[in-house]
Amino acid sequence: VPVAGVRLQIEGQGETSALSDRLGFAEVWSQNRGLRRRLIYEHPAFASGERRANLKPGHLAELGDVVLTPAGAITVCVQDPRGVPIEGAWVEAFSKHELGNSRRLDGDRLQKTVYSWDGYTTQQVTDASGRLLVKGVAAGTARLWAGIKGRLAGYTPPIQVRAGMQSEDVVITLEEFDPALFIFGQVVDPSGVGSPDARVKSKYHSGSGS
Numbered sequence: 001v002p003v004a005g006v007r008l009q010i011e012g013q014g015e016t017s018a019l020s021d022r023l024g025f026a027e028v029w030s031q032n033r034g035l036r037r038r039l040i041y042e043h044p045a046f047a048s049g050e051r052r053a054n055l056k057p058g059h060l061a062e063l064g065d066v067v068l069t070p071a072g073a074i075t076v077c078v079q080d081p082r083g084v085p086i087e088g089a090w091v092e093a094f095s096k097h098e099l100g101n102s103r104r105l106d107g108d109r110l111q112k113t114v115y116s117w118d119g120y121t122t123q124q125v126t127d128a129s130g131r132l133l134v135k136g137v138a139a140g141t142a143r144l145w146a147g148i149k150g151r152l153a154g155y156t157p158p159i160q161v162r163a164g165m166q167s168e169d170v171v172i173t174l175e176e177f178d179p180a181l182f183i184f185g186q187v188v189d190p191s192g193v194g195s196p197d198a199r200v201k202s203k204y205h206s207g208s209g210s
Helices: 102-117
Strands: 007-010 017-019 035-041 046-054 071-079 090-093 131-137 141-144 142-146 159-161 167-173
Touching: 007 046, 046 071, 046 131, 071 142, 071 159, 090 131, 102 142, 142 167, 159 167
Parallel strands: 071 167
Antiparallel strands: 007 017, 007 035, 035 046, 071 131, 090 142, 141 159
């Protein structure tokens, strides 16, 4: 069944968006040409999502049908270990990949912590009471991340989300961390200009064994 009122926008172009019509169709114009872009779609009753597209100047990129998943909402409270609310913490749902790879939680947590240190945020942040209503969470099993600069990112246990309903008072505790435990740096080209999307690998050597 076609869904009207789905908002679509290209990542980084918040001022350029479109709503699907009664037949479910919508067109969004990109301000950047010849790039691989993310198209984000949102609707109050369905889970938010994204599609990727390779755009070419003067061409219309057909993304095909988008099947929407019914969604619910979660009220979350972010606090420190003493129970003091944390204002301005970002909150986002686990991706499908993260939900299916619980063994990588520690590594993902450190990655989210580094993102926070670099100023990463989302459109959804907690208020002065540490609370936030997270909408558009896909029905079924979900988990949430939260983070803010200066603290380890945190996450919830699995939560059962029901379509059209709201889960209340889910708490995420953010612990302090020592930035000296991390290595921060910048990748540049020979002329000193920053290199985006560079892949960085680390290697650990403990020395000779006894």
